[in-house]
Amino acid sequence: MASIAQNKNRLYDRLAEVIEEKKDLRNPLIEILRIAQDIFGYLPIEVQEFIAEKMDMPASKIYGVVTFYNFFSMTPRGKYTLNVCTGTACFVKGAPRLIQMLSDELGVGMGETTEDGLFTMSAVRCVGACSLAPVFVIGEDTFGRIDTVDKVKEIIKRYE
Amino acid sequence: MSLKRIDLLICCGSGCVSAGALKIKERFDEVLAENNIEKEVNIIETGCMGPCDYGPVMVIYPEGIFYQKVTPEDVEEIVNEHFLKGRAVTRLMLQDKDKTIRMQKDVPFYHKQVKVALENCGYIDPDSLDEYIATGGYEALGKVLLEMSPQETIDIIKESGLRGRGGGGFPSHIKLQMVHDNKDEKVKYIICNGDEGDPGAFMDRSLLEGDPHRILEGMMIAAYCMGASEGFFYIRAEYPLAITRIKQAIEQAKELGLMGENVFGTDFCFDAEVRTGAGAFVCGEEMALISSIEGERGNPTPKPPYPAVQGLWGKPTVVNNVETLGNIPSIINRGAEWFAAMGTEKSKGTKVFALTGDIRNTGLVEVPMGITLRELIYDVGGGIIDDKPFKAVQLGGPSGGCLTVEHLDTPVDYENLKAHGAMMGSGGIIVMNEEKCMVNVAKFFIDFCVEESCGKCSPCRIGLKQMLEILERITSGQGKEGDIDELLRLGESISKLSLCGLGQTAPNPVLSTIRYFRDEYETHIKEQKCNTKVCLDLMHYEIDKDKCIGCSICASKCPTNCISGSREDKYTIHQIDCIKCGNCFDVCPTKAIEKIPGIHPEALKR
Numbered sequence: 001m002a003s004i005a006q007n008k009n010r011l012y013d014r015l016a017e018v019i020e021e022k023k024d025l026r027n028p029l030i031e032i033l034r035i036a037q038d039i040f041g042y043l044p045i046e047v048q049e050f051i052a053e054k055m056d057m058p059a060s061k062i063y064g065v066v067t068f069y070n071f072f073s074m075t076p077r078g079k080y081t082l083n084v085c086t087g088t089a090c091f092v093k094g095a096p097r098l099i100q101m102l103s104d105e106l107g108v109g110m111g112e113t114t115e116d117g118l119f120t121m122s123a124v125r126c127v128g129a130c131s132l133a134p135v136f137v138i139g140e141d142t143f144g145r146i147d148t149v150d151k152v153k154e155i156i157k158r159y160e
Numbered sequence: 161m162s163l164k165r166i167d168l169l170i171c172c173g174s175g176c177v178s179a180g181a182l183k184i185k186e187r188f189d190e191v192l193a194e195n196n197i198e199k200e201v202n203i204i205e206t207g208c209m210g211p212c213d214y215g216p217v218m219v220i221y222p223e224g225i226f227y228q229k230v231t232p233e234d235v236e237e238i239v240n241e242h243f244l245k246g247r248a249v250t251r252l253m254l255q256d257k258d259k260t261i262r263m264q265k266d267v268p269f270y271h272k273q274v275k276v277a278l279e280n281c282g283y284i285d286p287d288s289l290d291e292y293i294a295t296g297g298y299e300a301l302g303k304v305l306l307e308m309s310p311q312e313t314i315d316i317i318k319e320s321g322l323r324g325r326g327g328g329g330f331p332s333h334i335k336l337q338m339v340h341d342n343k344d345e346k347v348k349y350i351i352c353n354g355d356e357g358d359p360g361a362f363m364d365r366s367l368l369e370g371d372p373h374r375i376l377e378g379m380m381i382a383a384y385c386m387g388a389s390e391g392f393f394y395i396r397a398e399y400p401l402a403i404t405r406i407k408q409a410i411e412q413a414k415e416l417g418l419m420g421e422n423v424f425g426t427d428f429c430f431d432a433e434v435r436t437g438a439g440a441f442v443c444g445e446e447m448a449l450i451s452s453i454e455g456e457r458g459n460p461t462p463k464p465p466y467p468a469v470q471g472l473w474g475k476p477t478v479v480n481n482v483e484t485l486g487n488i489p490s491i492i493n494r495g496a497e498w499f500a501a502m503g504t505e506k507s508k509g510t511k512v513f514a515l516t517g518d519i520r521n522t523g524l525v526e527v528p529m530g531i532t533l534r535e536l537i538y539d540v541g542g543g544i545i546d547d548k549p550f551k552a553v554q555l556g557g558p559s560g561g562c563l564t565v566e567h568l569d570t571p572v573d574y575e576n577l578k579a580h581g582a583m584m585g586s587g588g589i590i591v592m593n594e595e596k597c598m599v600n601v602a603k604f605f606i607d608f609c610v611e612e613s614c615g616k617c618s619p620c621r622i623g624l625k626q627m628l629e630i631l632e633r634i635t636s637g638q639g640k641e642g643d644i645d646e647l648l649r650l651g652e653s654i655s656k657l658s659l660c661g662l663g664q665t666a667p668n669p670v671l672s673t674i675r676y677f678r679d680e681y682e683t684h685i686k687e688q689k690c691n692t693k694v695c696l697d698l699m700h701y702e703i704d705k706d707k708c709i710g711c712s713i714c715a716s717k718c719p720t721n722c723i724s725g726s727r728e729d730k731y732t733i734h735q736i737d738c739i740k741c742g743n744c745f746d747v748c749p750t751k752a753i754e755k756i757p758g759i760h761p762e763a764l765k766r
Contacts, residue, residue, distance in 0.1 A: 002662040027455030030438055034397075068614070070439030071397050078276070086358030088554065088590050089516035091604050100741070107357055125441060125608070128362030130210030130514055130588075131175045131522035140400060142178040 011039050012050060017053045029055070029065060033072060042073045070124075078113040078120035080159055082106075083134040087126030093133035094147060099123070101152045102136065118159065164202040166243060167221040171282060173208025173366055174401070175217040175523070178690030180231070181205075184216055185284075187235040195239060204291075209282030211269045212523040214254065219264045227252040269521050272539050274502065276510045277486035278526045281370035289412040292373040298418055300492035301377050301384075305448015307424045310340055310385045312672040317385070317488065319496035321508030326353060326444075326481030327559065327585045329507070329574035338468040339386040339476045348349065348388040349477040350733030352379055352485055353449060354395035356475065357441035358557030359608065363512040364482040366524050368395065368402035371486070372409035378485030379418065380430050381492060386478055389429050395447055396437040407434050439610035441558075445660045446471075446479040459616045460660035481586065483512055502531030507573035508748035511584070515541050517591035518548070527572075534568040537591055548593040552676070556585025558605045558612075559665030561672025562598065581672040582667070598677040599684050603631040605669035613662065620663030621652040627670060628743055636697040637759060644674060689758040696740045700760040703744075705730045708753035714744035714753065735762040 018035050021137060022028040037043050043066050045059075052059035066072045084102060086095050099110070106114050106121060113120040119138075129135045132144025143155050168188065172181050185203060192198040209217055214228035225248050227238070241247045254261040261267055275281075284291040292298070304313045318333035338603070339348055352375060356364040368375060379391050395403050410432050413419040421429050424432060440458045441449045448458040450472050471477025484565050487509060491499045500508045507529040513536070516522050518544030527536060533553060537543065544550050552562045561582035563570065570576050574584050592601070606628045615621045627650050630643050650666030658664045674681060690698035703714070703723075711725035722738050725731030745753045 027453065029455035030435070030452065034436065034438065052378070064457050065455070068440060069437075072438060088557065088588070088604070089360045089522075091359075092517050092590055092592060092596060092601075124398060125357060125438070125612075126359035126361065126366040127174075128356070129174045129178055130360055130362055130516035131215070132178050133516065133522075135178070142174065142176075144178045 014039055015047070015050065016054060019051065023055070029057075029062070030069075032060070033066060037072060042076050044074060076113070079118050080120070081139050082119045082121045083124040083127070083137045084121065085125075085127045085129070085137070086123045086131075086135070087130065089130035090126075090133040090135055095134045097135065098134045098146055098152075101146075101149050105149070105152050105156055119156075161460060166201045166202060168201055169206050169209075169219045169221070169283070170203065171207075171209040171215065171217045172205040172210045173212065173215075173282070173370065173524070175208065175212030175363065176217060179215040181216040183232050184218075184230055184235060188239070189233040190237050192240045192243075195244065195310060197239075197243060198764055201243060201488065205284045205287070206283060207281040207286050208366040208524050210273075210278075210524045211267065211521055212654050213521050213585045219720055220248075223248070224263045224265060226261065226267055228254050246723045247534065254478050257290070267542060269523070269525075269542065272531065272535055273526055274501075274510050274524050274528050276490050276499075277367060277483050277512055278370070278524070279450060280374060280489065281366060281524075284371070285372050287408065288374055289373060289409070289416065292371070294494060297373055297489075298377055300489040301380055301418070302424055303492055304381055304384055305369075305424045305428050310387065313381065313385045313492070314340060316496045320491045320499040321496075321503075321506075321594070322487055322491060322499065323507065323574065324481055325483035325487070325586065327510065327556065327583065329584060332480070332484055335468050335478045335480075336382060336385045338466075339388070339478055344467075345476055347390075347475045348386055349472045349474065349475055350379055350383045350386065350388045350391040351429045351446075351477060351479045352391065352393045353444065353446065353479050354393055354399070354406075354481060354482050355437045355444040355449060356396060356482075356586060357444045357612075358555075358559075358586050358588050360514065360516055360557060360590045361586050362514045363524065363587045365399050365402055366514075367482050367486050367512070368399065369405055372402075372405040373413065374489055375485050376406070376409050376413060376419075376432065378488035379432065379480075380423070381488050382478065382480060382485060383430055384428055384586040386476075386641075388445060388478070389431065391430065391432040392453055392472070393432060393434045394453060396441070396443075397435060397439060403436055410434070432726060440614075441608075442495060442614045442660070442662050443533045445657040445662055447660065449479065450477065457614070460662075461612050462659060483587070504575075511572070511587060512585045513589050515589050515591070517554075517589075518545050518593040519543070519591040520545055529573045530571040532569050532571055533563065536572060536589070537568070541591065544591065545726055548595070550591070551594045551596060552592045552598065552601075554582075554590040554592065554601065554669070555588070556583035556665075556668070557588050558608050559668055561581060561662065561668045562601070562676060563672075564676045581668070583668070595692055595694070597635075597690055597692040598680050599631065599635055599690075600674045600694050602670045603628070603635055606631055606666070609662065609666040613666075617657075617659040617663060619654045619657040620659070620666065623650055623657075624663070624666055626650055627654075627667065629637065631670070633693040634681065635690070637684075637688045639681075639688075641685070643685060644678065645680050648674060687758065691757045693755040693757055699740070699755055699757055700735060700763060701733055701738065701740065701742075701745060702754055702760075703731050703733055704752045704754055704755050707750050709750055709752075713747050713749065716749050719743065736765065738763070 048062045135144045217228050233318050322332045395748040418758045443452045443458040447460040452458040467477040554562050610624045613620045651671045654667050693699040708730040715723040720737045722734040
């Protein structure tokens with residue numbers, strides 16, 4: 001257990017360094033939260049309180065910002081975030097069906113994480129790859145024209 | 161210095177990259193090395209060339225030959241045949257009916273296009289400042305700094321008739337003039353709004369990724385006009401490549417002294433910073449965007465005061481769309497008259513659109529203002545896939561509206577679109593064929609706005625939710641007499657009373673679809689029927705016994721075991737248990753399963 005605690009401390013140390021580095025920028029809160037989410041994978045209350053203390057601002061303000069933006073998550077996320085595009089072009093070309101197929105394949109709903117902790121499925125507003133609709137994104141890889149269960153299966157397999 | 165005899169331009173726009181452009185590039189590196197001709201071929205990874213549907217695409221100079229749908233397996237043939245023997249590979253060329261199109265300039269997709277903001281996009285390497293300079297980059301900046309006063313520069317922009325490309329179409333020079341005239345305030349800011357949140361739009365992304373220096377140059381010219389020495393790029397987090405490219409462009413420009421202290425030896429000093437969005441549509445609204453840069457929740461604030469008076473950190477600020485800034489260098493280089501000669505009386509120049517939906521040539525296009533929808537959809541876009549009948553086109557995203565067949569000859573400009581209940585928006589165009597349900601489309605947009613509403617003002621927060629509930633009722637067969645009037649009443653109140661642009665325009669998709677497709681709403685409510693068979697509650701599946709061969713595949717794939725039968729009796733769907741997943745429809749080898757509008761009488765018993 002000690003190693004977990006150590007590991008955790010190391011993460012907080014890294015966050016403290018980042019805050020120190022960015023502190024003098026004007027209004028760096030969103031940038032800091034973004035990096036904090038990279039470090040911890042998500043933004044639990046403890047991390048928010050830590051940032052509040054270091055930046056000398058009310059934790060409520062940080063909570064307000066975290067909950068406002070879709071990008072920030074207060075629950076742990078899977079190793080990969082699978083973002084399904086729900087933009088208009090994808091919607092018109094069958095995003096609802098794609099969501100259904102992914103949901104069946106992974107066994108999770110929107111915003112949920114698979115049991116093995118591999119994928120978190122979430123919806124995004126237009127990734128700007130409309131010509132390939134319907135589209136989903138894993139990390140920085142975009143997969144387009146996904147209209148059959150077989151295609152879904154084949155892609156998911158690559159990440160397992 | 162090496163002598164390159166071939167320039168190979170590989171489109172590395174988001175569409176082509178997703179289709180495998182980078183693998184093709186790697187393969188070229190390998191095959192060229194195998195043949196020892198890597199020194200003879202110059203591989204350039206360009207920004208979006210436009211015709212995403214043909215992707216991955218490439219153009220090979222000096223001839224200008226255009227290859228489409230290239231795969232890594234084709235690379236060897238291109239090198240052996242084209243590069244070594246000088247015989248272009250015909251089978252990779254675009255086929256238009258019976259004609260083979262060899263050159264990029266002959267591709268019909270480009271015929272009615274005029275590239276201004278997209279001039280370099282798909283032609284130069286966006287990572288290279290040298291290439292941008294080689295095409296005349298930073299000449300405009302040099303010209304204004306060395307030869308013109310800020311006022312003279314604003315006058316040129318005024319004469320050109322340039323209007324904001326982000327949606328509203330506000331004349332660009334007015335904001336610049338206002339901030340320019342404020343002589344008491346020394347600190348002023350310019351912001352480039354790259355928070356392209358409109359679903360179905362990727363113009364700003366392509367510009368930022370494909371020609372970042374142009375946007376930077378445009379920003380600096382605008383900054384010079386208004387007397388700002390600091391700029392911000394606000395780019396959404398979903399566009400990591402755009403963020404990288406702009407950051408890199410800023411570094412490169414600084415290194416060469418094109419940015420920083422005393423640019424071109426003048427008094428002009430400028431620095432720019434990139435701030436990333438965190439996934440909130442409302443941050444495309446300028447006041448919300450400013451709050452977001454300030455590290456706050458992206459809540460809009462009432463206007464006035466306008467940002468030009470009191471913007472970022474309370475200082476005068478101009479917020480410009482990416483494309484607007486992208487037009488400025490060309491206007492300075494080629495003159496206001498050249499720009500004003502394009503377009504209509506009140507809408508000058510060109511507009512970049514993202515063509516998507518049920519259209520053949522999806523992609524990024526730039527056309528003169530005033531082009532008709534028909535030309536845009538049929539000539540540039542190549543018409544509807546499978547030649548299905550055209551039903552509607554949605555312009556302007558969640559703030560815009562739908563237009564129909566009767567508007568096909570409407571010129572596309574700010575005034576005409578507005579008069580018909582749509583709007584230019586940032587330029588997303590979604591084309592829909594007759595299989596799309598307009599009530600469902602309207603519901604999609606309201607759902608979007610309900611999710612993205614910041615919740616600050618009640619007309620938007622509560623009113624839109626009400627509209628969504630009514631639409632959900634209608635699409636699930638619970639619609640009531642008077643629902644349409646209630647939608648109209650709510651929509652009009654929300655438009656009038658909301659605080660910011662999001663709420664003021666959010667009812668537009670509903671209002672415009674009721675205006676043009678009222679009968680469709682009525683069929684949903686009165687007959688409990690969705691004629692397009694999109695709304696699952698208002699349609700059902702049936703098996704045509706004449707076509708059914710009794711193979712039982714449908715029954716085996718049914719998740720609720722609601723299909724039964726035998727080889728002799730054929731198969732039947734038990735409507736009460738059917739969840740309309742569509743599995744049977746997809747797997748039937750003889751296409752015996754049909755979608756029928758309306759609720760099945762048996763299912764009504766449920």
